[in-house]
Amino acid sequence: MSTQYSVAGSVAIIRLDNPPVNGLGLSTRQGILRDLTRALDAPEVESIVLTGNGKFFSAGADISEFGTSKSSTEPSLRTVIEALEDSTKPVVAALEGTCFGGGLELALGAHYRVAAKSAKVGLPEVKLGLVPGAGGTQRLPRVLKVRTAADMITGGSPRTAGALAAEPGQRLFDRVVDSDTVIAAMQFADETVPSGKRPRIRDLEVAGSEDLGALRAQLTKRSRGFAAPLVALDLVEKARSVSFAEGLDAEHTAFLQLVGGDQSAALRHAFFAERTARKIPGLAADTAARPVQKVAVVGAGTMGGGIAMNFLNAGIPVTVLETAQEPLDRGLATIRRNYQAQVDKGKLTPEAMETRMGLLRPTVDYADLADCDLAIEAVFEDMDVKRAVFTNLDQVLKPGAILASNTSTLDVDTIAEFTSRPADVVGMHFFSPANVMTLLEIVRADKTADEVLATASDVGQRIGKVTVVSGVCDGFIGNRMLARYRRAANVLLEAGASPEQIDSAIEGFGYAMGPFRVGDLAGGDIGWAIRKRRYAENPDMPRDEISDRLCEMGRFGQKAGAGWYDYEPGRRNAIPSPVVAEVLEAYHREKGTRRQEFSPEEIVQRLVFALVDEGARILDEGIALRASDIDVVYLAGYGFPRHRGGPMFYADTVGLATVEDALRTFDAGIEPAPLLTRLAKEGKTFN
Numbered sequence: 001m002s003t004q005y006s007v008a009g010s011v012a013i014i015r016l017d018n019p020p021v022n023g024l025g026l027s028t029r030q031g032i033l034r035d036l037t038r039a040l041d042a043p044e045v046e047s048i049v050l051t052g053n054g055k056f057f058s059a060g061a062d063i064s065e066f067g068t069s070k071s072s073t074e075p076s077l078r079t080v081i082e083a084l085e086d087s088t089k090p091v092v093a094a095l096e097g098t099c100f101g102g103g104l105e106l107a108l109g110a111h112y113r114v115a116a117k118s119a120k121v122g123l124p125e126v127k128l129g130l131v132p133g134a135g136g137t138q139r140l141p142r143v144l145k146v147r148t149a150a151d152m153i154t155g156g157s158p159r160t161a162g163a164l165a166a167e168p169g170q171r172l173f174d175r176v177v178d179s180d181t182v183i184a185a186m187q188f189a190d191e192t193v194p195s196g197k198r199p200r201i202r203d204l205e206v207a208g209s210e211d212l213g214a215l216r217a218q219l220t221k222r223s224r225g226f227a228a229p230l231v232a233l234d235l236v237e238k239a240r241s242v243s244f245a246e247g248l249d250a251e252h253t254a255f256l257q258l259v260g261g262d263q264s265a266a267l268r269h270a271f272f273a274e275r276t277a278r279k280i281p282g283l284a285a286d287t288a289a290r291p292v293q294k295v296a297v298v299g300a301g302t303m304g305g306g307i308a309m310n311f312l313n314a315g316i317p318v319t320v321l322e323t324a325q326e327p328l329d330r331g332l333a334t335i336r337r338n339y340q341a342q343v344d345k346g347k348l349t350p351e352a353m354e355t356r357m358g359l360l361r362p363t364v365d366y367a368d369l370a371d372c373d374l375a376i377e378a379v380f381e382d383m384d385v386k387r388a389v390f391t392n393l394d395q396v397l398k399p400g401a402i403l404a405s406n407t408s409t410l411d412v413d414t415i416a417e418f419t420s421r422p423a424d425v426v427g428m429h430f431f432s433p434a435n436v437m438t439l440l441e442i443v444r445a446d447k448t449a450d451e452v453l454a455t456a457s458d459v460g461q462r463i464g465k466v467t468v469v470s471g472v473c474d475g476f477i478g479n480r481m482l483a484r485y486r487r488a489a490n491v492l493l494e495a496g497a498s499p500e501q502i503d504s505a506i507e508g509f510g511y512a513m514g515p516f517r518v519g520d521l522a523g524g525d526i527g528w529a530i531r532k533r534r535y536a537e538n539p540d541m542p543r544d545e546i547s548d549r550l551c552e553m554g555r556f557g558q559k560a561g562a563g564w565y566d567y568e569p570g571r572r573n574a575i576p577s578p579v580v581a582e583v584l585e586a587y588h589r590e591k592g593t594r595r596q597e598f599s600p601e602e603i604v605q606r607l608v609f610a611l612v613d614e615g616a617r618i619l620d621e622g623i624a625l626r627a628s629d630i631d632v633v634y635l636a637g638y639g640f641p642r643h644r645g646g647p648m649f650y651a652d653t654v655g656l657a658t659v660e661d662a663l664r665t666f667d668a669g670i671e672p673a674p675l676l677t678r679l680a681k682e683g684k685t686f687n
């Protein structure tokens with residue numbers, strides 16, 4: 001049973017009851033219709049209240065039904081909504097908690113809506129590459145200002161009922177209450193029965209003639225090939241220009257087209273891949289995470305400060321340890337400044353900021369870490385420094401505490417051996433800025449205990465991270481693949497492409513920024529320092545000549561006002577640089593190379609397939625547990641366009657044989673990853 005039916009006085013109450021989120025799968029849809037018929041047949045019932053079972057109204061369609069026969073089996077959501085509209089007894093929807101997607105569309109089919117102020121309503125379908133498919137694009141603009149409805153439908157973000165009810169001209173809610181929504185809805189139902197009215201949203205005219213041109217321009221600029229938001233906007237405009245029935249048909253056609261397309265498949269993959277990544281296969285069923293109530297962060301630099309903020313934000317006390325008072329004070333001041341910036345933007349109250357700062361204990365004494373359950377090291381990237389820190393942690397931390405390293409390149413197995421308890425050592429690789437970026441690679445070392453792995457992953461989720469387990473290797477999953485991507489970009493440059501050609505091709509694919517614009521943002525000096533050190537250690541290694549020439553000219557990127565591009569003072573607009581063009585010309589003259597022309601398609605393939613090839617090796621070596629985990633790393637940490645589903649999923653949609661062929665042409669003489677070759681031959685996919 002996915003609904004519950006009861007009668008109180010003359011009001012029938014239909015409660016959606018399909019845990020965890022009252023998804024509107026087939027059995028729930030059948031339940032609503034069955035209960036509705038029962039209410040219409042019962043002589044003592046005069047009105048009907050439709051509600052959820054406590055916290056939720058409904059989070060919408062059951063995504064797992066998409067693409068299966070269940071989703072198209074009658075009664076469809078459209079049929080259920082029409083039955084509510086046509087009900088001969090008034091239907092009042094009582095909205096509490098979440099009311100998303102199909103849930104909101106269902107509520108729009110009721111004659112009246114009573115909502116808790118705190119109820120969240122929204123049409124998030126675009127986030128799955130879709131548009132609402134049960135009338136949402138046609139009904140919502142009839143009860144809100146057109147621009148408000150268009151923002152909600154094209155952006156997918158929820159609003160609270162309280163905020164929407166305060167907007168002039170809204171007809172979405174008939175009553176908004178602080179609490180006891182179902183009782184309020186029952187009262188409302190009783191009051192309306194005598195009027196005999198059963199207003200239907202479909203009969204309303206769309207009010208207002210606001211221009212949606214500015215929104216269209218904004219969406220077009222941001223879309224980068226992602227279709228759903230603009231299709232959604234077309235449908236909102238249709239609500240004004242055609243009849244309700246025609247609008248509904250157009251919506252249905254658009255929905256079917258999108259639901260069968262690659263973009264929505266990619267976004268659904270991304271959604272499920274993130275959930276799957278949390279589950280670690282192979283752990284014993286009774287593996288329990290250890291309790292983590294107090295955290296230590298060693299090193300209060302760029303990463304340590306950001307890492308500490310994650311825990312403070314989640315209400316978990318943090319002791320930060322530094323080598324001396326001066327760097328400690330500096331680290332704390334940076335944390336305070338970051339919070340102050342949030343306060344200035346109105347994103348945090350001054351009280352909340354003080355609560356968070358109050359959870360922070362600075363120290364220069366290891367003895368103060370004795371009672372911490374988890375210590376995360378974020379000191380200089382130097383094995384000797386790591387050794388000193390882990391030796392100290394091993395001496396002071398209580399038994400059962402977890403020792404984690406945020407190292408990005410060093411061997412976690414070696415670090416674990418600095419302690420007498422390697423089973424308690426794990427990598428927790430955050431991304432910069434650590435308080436903003438959601439990805440967290442959990443690095444499983446040779447001896448890491450299952451319980452420790454489970455705890456690191458659990459803690460990561462508590463602080464709101466997207467966690468992915470990686471094995472030990474240079475760069476782990478993300479940075480190891482990134483090195484291939486960057487090298488592919490350099491190969492293109494050396495063969496004759498320009499930075500702006502490469503960037504604009506990959507931005508056309510959906511990345512917010514190409515590799516050279518990213519390079520200018522991050523600054524070229526750090527990479528140059530590393531390269532110089534490596535050249536000194538290894539004089540025969542190939543040079544990154546073009547990058548080196550720019551660095552020698554002081555072209556370190558945005559902060560220097562010049563890098564791969566030129567920048568006007570104080571501005572971030574990348575302007576193609578005649579100086580860089582000349583550097584490239586000179587490079588080709590000296591080498592005697594003829595500059596090749598590359599199509600945007602080939603540029604995209606070279607960069608993305610390099611990721612795929614390295615991803616296949618990482619998968620084959622067992623560094624990543626699943627292809628979908630690699631996709632999650634790239635979506636959450638590296639700006640891979642979400643509507644492409646991640647590099648491995650994208651390769652699957654292109655076809656692995658095509659990918660393999662292309663790699664053989666690009667890198668003549670280098671064998672593609674064996675796993676890729678094997679799957680391509682067998683006609684299989686990664687995911």
Ligand code: NAI
Pocket residue numbers: 298299300301302303304321322323327331377378379380381382385388389406407408409429430431432
């Ligand atoms: P940083 O140089 O900004 O900060 C390091 C801090 O550690 C400094 O404040 C220093 O005073 C302190 N420190 C040095 N030795 C110490 C010791 N023995 N005991 C206590 N504190 C000590 O460096 P950053 O960028 O924060 O990097 C830290 C770690 O995080 C490195 O392992 C790095 O590879 C890793 N990482 C860095 C990322 C980045 O983008 N910066 C991203 C992911 C990981």
